[in-house]
Amino acid sequence: MGESLLDVRMLNKAFGTVVTAKDLNFSLYRGVITSIIGPNGAGKSTLINVLTGLLAADSGEIWFQGREVTNEPIHRRVKQGLGRSFQVVNVFGNLTLFENLAIPVLALKGRSKDMIKSIARLKEVGEHVEMVLTQVGLLDKAYMVARSLSHGDLRLLEVAIALAAKPRLLFLDEPTAGMNPVERSRILETIRQLSQTGEVTFVIVEHDMDIVFSLSDRVIALHKGKIIGDGSPEQIKMNPQVREVYLGEEVA
Amino acid sequence: MNQYWKYFLMLGCLGALVGIGFVSGPFVLYLATRIMILSIFALGYNLLLGRTGLLSFGHAAFFATGAYGLAITSIHISAHPLLGILIGVAAAALLSLCIGFFCVRHTEIYFAMLTLAFGMMVFALIWNLRSITGGDDGLYGISRTAISLGIVKIPIRNDYQFYFFVLFFFMVSVFLINRIYSSPFGLVLAGIRENHIRAEFSGLSVKAYRLGVFTVSGAFAGLAGSLSALLESNVAPFSAHWTHSAEPVLVSLIGGLQTFSGPVVGSVIFVALREVLQRFTYNWMLWFGVLLLAIIIGFRGGVVGSISEAFRRYSRP
Numbered sequence: 001m002g003e004s005l006l007d008v009r010m011l012n013k014a015f016g017t018v019v020t021a022k023d024l025n026f027s028l029y030r031g032v033i034t035s036i037i038g039p040n041g042a043g044k045s046t047l048i049n050v051l052t053g054l055l056a057a058d059s060g061e062i063w064f065q066g067r068e069v070t071n072e073p074i075h076r077r078v079k080q081g082l083g084r085s086f087q088v089v090n091v092f093g094n095l096t097l098f099e100n101l102a103i104p105v106l107a108l109k110g111r112s113k114d115m116i117k118s119i120a121r122l123k124e125v126g127e128h129v130e131m132v133l134t135q136v137g138l139l140d141k142a143y144m145v146a147r148s149l150s151h152g153d154l155r156l157l158e159v160a161i162a163l164a165a166k167p168r169l170l171f172l173d174e175p176t177a178g179m180n181p182v183e184r185s186r187i188l189e190t191i192r193q194l195s196q197t198g199e200v201t202f203v204i205v206e207h208d209m210d211i212v213f214s215l216s217d218r219v220i221a222l223h224k225g226k227i228i229g230d231g232s233p234e235q236i237k238m239n240p241q242v243r244e245v246y247l248g249e250e251v252a
Numbered sequence: 253m254n255q256y257w258k259y260f261l262m263l264g265c266l267g268a269l270v271g272i273g274f275v276s277g278p279f280v281l282y283l284a285t286r287i288m289i290l291s292i293f294a295l296g297y298n299l300l301l302g303r304t305g306l307l308s309f310g311h312a313a314f315f316a317t318g319a320y321g322l323a324i325t326s327i328h329i330s331a332h333p334l335l336g337i338l339i340g341v342a343a344a345a346l347l348s349l350c351i352g353f354f355c356v357r358h359t360e361i362y363f364a365m366l367t368l369a370f371g372m373m374v375f376a377l378i379w380n381l382r383s384i385t386g387g388d389d390g391l392y393g394i395s396r397t398a399i400s401l402g403i404v405k406i407p408i409r410n411d412y413q414f415y416f417f418v419l420f421f422f423m424v425s426v427f428l429i430n431r432i433y434s435s436p437f438g439l440v441l442a443g444i445r446e447n448h449i450r451a452e453f454s455g456l457s458v459k460a461y462r463l464g465v466f467t468v469s470g471a472f473a474g475l476a477g478s479l480s481a482l483l484e485s486n487v488a489p490f491s492a493h494w495t496h497s498a499e500p501v502l503v504s505l506i507g508g509l510q511t512f513s514g515p516v517v518g519s520v521i522f523v524a525l526r527e528v529l530q531r532f533t534y535n536w537m538l539w540f541g542v543l544l545l546a547i548i549i550g551f552r553g554g555v556v557g558s559i560s561e562a563f564r565r566y567s568r569p
Contacts, residue, residue, distance in 0.1 A: 074453060078455035084453060092447050092451075094442075095446060099443075103451065104454035106436045106439070112456060113436070113437055116432075120434070
């Protein structure tokens with residue numbers, strides 16, 4: 001399957017008696033678009049939260065590019081190339097789109113501590129921001145305030161902020177929820193392109209099975225904190241356990 | 253508002269300030285000096301409150317550290333005002349770095365209460381260390397000796413000379429804080445205010461930036477404190493009291509938290525209003541409160557904020 005990017009060993013996470021990750025072991029590989037599926041409450045979002053550092057694991061290890069990151073704070077994981085977007089729109093509401101993207105770009109380029117120089121003079125930052133805005137098709141709205149955007153545009157911005165930090169591995173939590181078909185195909189096209197060039201490896205949590213099966217190379221099915229299916233989309237469609245707990249009528 | 257207007261306004265204000273220095277009487281001069289000192293205090297403070305979204309109730313401690321730093325230097329080491337200011341600002345920055353280290357781990361009300369607690373500790377220290385700080389008497393007899401820069405000596409003894417001395421520091425502060433607002437650091441602070449989790453996921457250590465801005469605002473509070481020690485030629489322990497910490501909060505609120513010039517406009521209103529009210533009524537605090545309430549409720553986003561909003565709407569129908 002190629003070079004492994006992220007390795008999870010014996011990962012556990014529970015909230016009281018609700019188990020959201022039980023002895024999880026898996027690896028994610030460079031260039032392989034992976035989808036994580038499962039019914040509501042299967043532990044998909046919690047898993048992303050633990051892997052990206054928003055929640056601490058109860059036990060187990062997380063290794064990213066050969067380094068253990070289990071106890072690293074969020075910003076260090078991001079610096080190493082572990083990014084994410086959020087299920088609920090989570091942007092810098094009162095800032096312009098340009099500023100929204102400039103924040104991760106400044107962090108990426110190591111210019112964020114400068115107190116004297118004006119941002120307008122940092123050409124490399126401006127160019128990078130414009131590149132990402134072009135990628136997601138929001139360049140003409142660069143100087144609009146984020147909270148004045150439509151819901152679909154906000155979703156695009158949500159993904160764009162994550163992309164601007166130049167992640168190696170990017171978790172997208174329901175990236176297309178609430179998008180219209182045009183926006184949806186644009187975001188899927190961007191994902192395919194970036195994945196093909198090998199720049200970014202995507203891991204997607206998605207409810208829309210059309211997207212899951214058309215986009216991903218590999219599907220991991222979760223149920224009650226355990227992996228009940230892991231393989232190509234075809235294998236998952238055929239997996240009896242997955243069909244029973246989740247896919248049910250949808251594929252039948 | 254476009255750039256030209258902004259520079260035009262700034263030049264106008266500068267012209268007015270220089271004019272005051274030449275033509276006004278001693279009372280207006282004294283008030284203008286106090287307004288500039290309060291502006292420096294509040295401009296630095298608003299980096300924390302308006303820009304980063306952190307409410308501190310402990311900044312009087314840093315103001316007092318600057319004041320006592322200058323006073324102690326002036327009495328025991330050297331009366332050179334620049335050395336005193338340097339030591340005052342450095343001491344305030346160091347103290348805010350230490351206090352900030354513990355406070356920035358928390359946000360909102362917990363942050364506010366921690367800064368309040370630390371501020372009260374500093375007040376208690378100043379009150380009790382009588383041999384160093386003079387206890388409840390404070391320190392007095394701080395002289396405004398001439399600034400000697402090698403061969404040149406600039407006198408600041410009389411009020412007009414001192415006015416221009418403070419004006420110089422006011423301009424430097426406005427320039428520096430204006431730079432911070434348009435710098436990457438300033439944008440990161442706004443990002444932390446808007447969404448600190450997303451800032452963390454942008455690859456930024458939110459705690460480090462909070463500590464950074466806390467220290468910067470503490471340093472400006474220290475500068476304001478040491479200038480006020482020179483103005484009054486004494487320092488009093490109540491400058492460290494938490495009630496004094498409310499001043500930059502009120503001033504920023506009056507002027508507008510989300511504006512750069514808000515704290516300056518707020519300082520003008522605050523000082524002028526208090527002086528006028530004290531002339532007319534014995535119950536000035538009551539009327540002061542009523543008027544502040546009216547301003548804060550009446551001008552949403554502060555005086556500067558609501559006026560520039562109206563201006564924007566008017567120019568783009």
